[in-house]
Amino acid sequence: MHKFANPARFMRLSNLLLPWTMGITLLLFAFGLYYSLYLAPADYQMGNTYRIMFIHVPAAYMAQFAYGVIAVSSAVGFVWKHPLANQAARATAPLGAAFTALALITGSLWGKPMWGTYWIWDARLTSMLILFFIYLGYIAVWQTIEDQTRAAKIAAIVAMVGIINVVIIKFSVDWWNTLHQPASLIRMNGPSIHGDMLAALLLMIAAFNMFFVTLLIWRIQSLIIRRRLRSLRLQLGGGPG
Amino acid sequence: MADLFEGNNIFLLFSYIAGAVILVGMTVASWRAKKKDEADLRKLEQHIGEQGMRE
Numbered sequence A: 001m002h003k004f005a006n007p008a009r010f011m012r013l014s015n016l017l018l019p020w021t022m023g024i025t026l027l028l029f030a031f032g033l034y035y036s037l038y039l040a041p042a043d044y045q046m047g048n049t050y051r052i053m054f055i056h057v058p059a060a061y062m063a064q065f066a067y068g069v070i071a072v073s074s075a076v077g078f079v080w081k082h083p084l085a086n087q088a089a090r091a092t093a094p095l096g097a098a099f100t101a102l103a104l105i106t107g108s109l110w111g112k113p114m115w116g117t118y119w120i121w122d123a124r125l126t127s128m129l130i131l132f133f134i135y136l137g138y139i140a141v142w143q144t145i146e147d148q149t150r151a152a153k154i155a156a157i158v159a160m161v162g163i164i165n166v167v168i169i170k171f172s173v174d175w176w177n178t179l180h181q182p183a184s185l186i187r188m189n190g191p192s193i194h195g196d197m198l199a200a201l202l203l204m205i206a207a208f209n210m211f212f213v214t215l216l217i218w219r220i221q222s223l224i225i226r227r228r229l230r231s232l233r234l235q236l237g238g239g240p241g
Numbered sequence B: 001m002a003d004l005f006e007g008n009n010i011f012l013l014f015s016y017i018a019g020a021v022i023l024v025g026m027t028v029a030s031w032r033a034k035k036k037d038e039a040d041l042r043k044l045e046q047h048i049g050e051q052g053m054r055e
Helices: A007-039 A049-080 A083-115 A123-144 A148-175 A195-236 B009-054
Strands: none
Touching (some): A007 A049, A007 A195, A049 A083, A049 A123, A049 A148, A049 A195, A049 B009, A083 A195
């Protein structure tokens, strides 16, 4: 695994992978949207409005998954000082923040017709909002600290401490009385939704995952190129630029 | 089309619009950043190459 974590090797391998990840992303979105908007039946109580969950659930899942990627990459970067791990964590943060924003927006749009309000300081909603702020804080660390080695160290600490919030998000619906419904997908006794709805949801989650992989590859490639640019500029004596 | 703006369908419509805007925005931002960095690197490597030739 370690030999693939070499920046030059990563660039070669990722360029081979990219056309595949892009193609699979488009296919999964096409099938996912067809299932979500056409094949999945209307809910007997909520009508068609429940279809918001085909965007909301994958976005919320990706918001937490992306944070997990940041925390693991940061731990690897922190312990083994691996430059690619730090770049992977840094590249993931804006994607995670965008997924969190989408989960919050679609959650509000779900809340109004279902609960009668766009927002409530419920444990699940509040912990998701905190996740959004942690993402912003993490991005700010990288943006404001000029020394990249120091920035990587501080960002890694922020990321590793922040993982506590992801655990709180996951169990918030069990630990507290929340307006947000409990888990209906990952449960001890299996999913509690109709088979066609489940298929649509799983397709959309898979589409969001492949979309994330594609964008993450672009972003890591971009950061590797920036590192090369910085070192070339230093060699030329023009400063890091 | 008029049905979309009636009752709760408007929330469904706005959710998918928000999804499309954010996902497309992420794609465009990541793609443009990558292309810009690649162009900058090409320019700098060309500049270094020309400088090396002169020396």
